[in-house]
Amino acid sequence: MGSLGALMKHPDDFYPLLKLKMAARNAEKQIPSEPHWGFCFSMLHKVSRSFALVIQQLDTELRNAVCIFYLVLRALDTVEDDTSVAADVKVPILIDFYHHIYDRDWHFSCGTKEYKVLMDQFHHVSAAFLELEKGYQEAIEDITLRMGAGMAKYICKEVETVDDYDEYCHYVAGLVGLGLSKLFHAYGSEDLAPESLSNSMGLFLQKTNIIRDYLEDINEIPQSRMFWPRQIWSKYIKKLEDLKDEENSVKAVQCLNDMVTNALLHVDDCLKYMSALCDPAIFRFCAIPQIMAIGTLALCYNNIKVFRGVVKMRRGLTAKVIDRTKSMADVYGAFYDFSCILKAKVDKNDPNAQKTMSRLDSILKTCRDSGVLNKRKSYIIENQSDYTSFVVVLLFIILAIFLVNLNPNWPNN
Structure with missing residues (x-):
């Protein structure tokens, strides 16, 4: 949960941290049973735990679309970020990535740790993508096409001017904003x-x-x-x-x-x-x-x-x-x-x-x-010196009870 030192300095962090921990455990229990969807949501938790938490509150239909949108773009980003992949190999993959999301058999080994797993088993993402409604598919394909082309452009081009900086950020993140707006609109609520x-x-x-x-x-x-x-x-x-x-x-x-x-x-x-x-x-x-x-x-x-x-x-x-x-x-x-x-x-x-x-x-x-x-x-916290030793002791009692409840076998370990 939070570090002990940080909790001592900010005792009022404890309750929000406790709620966050419980929300994370609850989100993990909601991972779908189907193999391809199970892989996608498990991978989402591994590549971005904070994003996985906020996405879980969305309605199932929109949550699934946003999850796949995120993983597709995370995979695209993994190709771009892997500096061990030669530019002449990387650029065609980035440009054609919007085709690959329709291919149940496509994968490309790159990245490290959980990102390598995502790329090696990308067929699960494609399988889930193909189950989305057409409106979501079209939005994801359009953004993937444009982002891949933009990333490819900056593989061979440095960010020289502020205009370049804005353009690069548009390709790798501004388009994410456009894509999410399209998904919200396709869902019908915005x-x-x-x-x-x-x-x-x-x-x-x-x-x-x-x-x-x-x-x-x-x-x-x-x-x-x-x-x-x-x-x-x-x-x-x-x-x-x-x-x-x-x-x-x-x-x-x-x-x-x-x-x-x-x-x-x-x-x-x-x-x-x-x-x-x-x-x-x-x-x-x-x-x-x-x-x-x-x-x-x-x-x-x-x-x-x-x-x-x-x-x-x-x-x-x-x-x-x-x-x-x-x-x-x-x-x-x-x-x-x-x-x-x-x-x-x-x-x-x-x-x-x-x-x-x-x-x-x-x-x-x-x-x-x-x-x-x-x-x-307010997020501007006043001086915490008025917290008494009683509050600190109470904090550790609550923490101890919470940890024991998390692991009922703790006394036997």
Whole structure:
């Protein structure tokens, strides 16, 4: 569940973590019995546990379509990400991938760990895809075709300008937003959202991931993956990989802040998209990742640790986001709180301070103008020093009872 140290610092994380743990166990029990569907949902839990949790709340018909859409694009992404596969092999696969999803016998060995299993046994995904209704199939095929072509383009092309960056993010994530909007519309519960808003939903998530994953991508073996646009990083350094060097720490943080400021451009569109959703389950499905993204940006901003290791929200805070996100009041509140956290970290001497502050002020105004900020719990946690030793002792008693109930054979182990 959460680390012991984190629970000591944030005792109020315990209940949301407990609920998250129980939800995860319940989701695992709901895996279908049919072999191909069982493989798909089991694989979903392995490649993205958090996504698997939010998808489970959708109605069965839509849940199945979104699961297959995600696995198809995850497989496509695995081909793109595997730097050990030569470009002349990779590019044709990416371009033709939309054909392969109709082939029950197709597979391609690449990737590592659970991603390799997904690729080796992709025939299960194809079998499940072929059982979806035609409207879902057509939406998934269209996005797969366009994404594969876009990925192929950037196998042989570097991200030079900010326009390149936006185009690449459109291909690998904006199209996901467009595809999900098509699936929601095919399901019949939502109007078809404007493409610009759907695109921004994907770009905001993708840019957050690219910022957070700098070190992992730059250290990729046998070849680095470079997604930060030269137009931004060349203002601070000669080579992108130099950002991780300790002597370049000041410039690295300034470049990082520039990247975060760029990502904030998409927030207003994301808030508009979410405010138009009608179905409560679809709303939560869309809103939780967006809140996680703004929370991650608040954590990454002005943080040299992005260039030293893994930076991510603590599990207890993630559990709170999942537990609390039920309405637009919760979304506005979360974006307001995390934007305030980010704003407090802005150094007036940063080269982009004025631009960053302007974008944050715009987000804060939108959230205030919603008129619902008083209807949510704050993510800005006050000093925890007033928690007594009694609360901490009670926490461990509850934890011990929970662990014993999870494993009734524990005394005999």
